[in-house]
Amino acid sequence: MKTKQTIAIIGATGNMGSAIAKNLSQGNYRLLLCARNHDKLYTLAQEIMEGNLTTDVDVLDCTMNASWEADLIIMAVPYHEEKEIAEKIRQVATQKIVVSISNPLNETYNGLTTAPDTSAAEELQKLLPNSKIVKAFSTIFAADFASPVIGGKQADAFVAGNDPEALQTVSELVQATGFNPIIAGNLSVSRTLENMTVLLIQLTMKYNYNWLAGWKVLHH
Structure with a gap:
C-alpha cells in the first residue's frame, strides 16, 4: 500500500484552498489545514469530516508547524502574502x-x-531556494473543483517545475483532485500559465462563463 502523504494547505479557508482540501480529502492523504481565521478553519474541517468519515484531517494554527509536519506544502494564499x-x-x-x-x-x-x-x-523559488517549487492549480477556477468535467470533457490542469520527481508527485495530486494533469515544462513556463489565467478570467467576464471554465488540450 502506498505511504500516506501529509499535505499542509496554507490558506485553507480561501476559495481555492478549501476546494483543494475538499477534493484531496477523498484521497489517501493526511491533510493539515492552516489559516488565519480559526473559526472558518474548524468549520471547513467539520464539513470535510462530515463528507468523509474516514478522512485524516487536522487543524493547525501555525504555518511553521504545519509545514514542518508536512511532506508537501500547498501555498493557497494570494501572491502578496x-x-x-x-x-x-x-x-x-x-x-x-x-x-x-x-x-x-x-x-x-x-x-x-x-x-x-x-x-x-519563480519569485517563490527565490524566497525558498532550498525547496522544490512546483506550479499547479493556477489555471483552474475554484468552482471547477466541484465539476472538473466541463462540457463533457475533463479539464486540464498544467504543472510546471524543475524537479522531475516533484513534478510527478504533484501531477498525482492534481489527478486526485479530479483534473487531467499536463506537465508543461520547467518553472519558467509558469509565466505562460499565469498569463493563461488572465485570459481565462477576461473570457469568463466577457462571455459570462459563471466561473465554471477551464483549459483543454485537444489532440490525436
Missing part, C-alpha cells in the same frame, strides 16, 4: 515540495504585477 509565509517556513520547508497556485493579478484583472521575465512561482 507569500513573502511573509516563506520567511516563516523557509527552514522547515528545506528539500520539500512547495506548490505555488497564485496568480499575481493586478487590480483590474487584465494583467500581472510581476515583470515579464519572471512569475509568482
Whole structure:
C-alpha cells in the first residue's frame, strides 16, 4: 500500500484552498489545514469530516508547524502574502515540495504585477531556494473543483517545475483532485500559465462563463 502523504494547505479557508482540501480529502492523504481565521478553519474541517468519515484531517494554527509536519506544502494564499509565509517556513520547508497556485493579478484583472521575465512561482523559488517549487492549480477556477468535467470533457490542469520527481508527485495530486494533469515544462513556463489565467478570467467576464471554465488540450 502506498505511504500516506501529509499535505499542509496554507490558506485553507480561501476559495481555492478549501476546494483543494475538499477534493484531496477523498484521497489517501493526511491533510493539515492552516489559516488565519480559526473559526472558518474548524468549520471547513467539520464539513470535510462530515463528507468523509474516514478522512485524516487536522487543524493547525501555525504555518511553521504545519509545514514542518508536512511532506508537501500547498501555498493557497494570494501572491502578496507569500513573502511573509516563506520567511516563516523557509527552514522547515528545506528539500520539500512547495506548490505555488497564485496568480499575481493586478487590480483590474487584465494583467500581472510581476515583470515579464519572471512569475509568482519563480519569485517563490527565490524566497525558498532550498525547496522544490512546483506550479499547479493556477489555471483552474475554484468552482471547477466541484465539476472538473466541463462540457463533457475533463479539464486540464498544467504543472510546471524543475524537479522531475516533484513534478510527478504533484501531477498525482492534481489527478486526485479530479483534473487531467499536463506537465508543461520547467518553472519558467509558469509565466505562460499565469498569463493563461488572465485570459481565462477576461473570457469568463466577457462571455459570462459563471466561473465554471477551464483549459483543454485537444489532440490525436
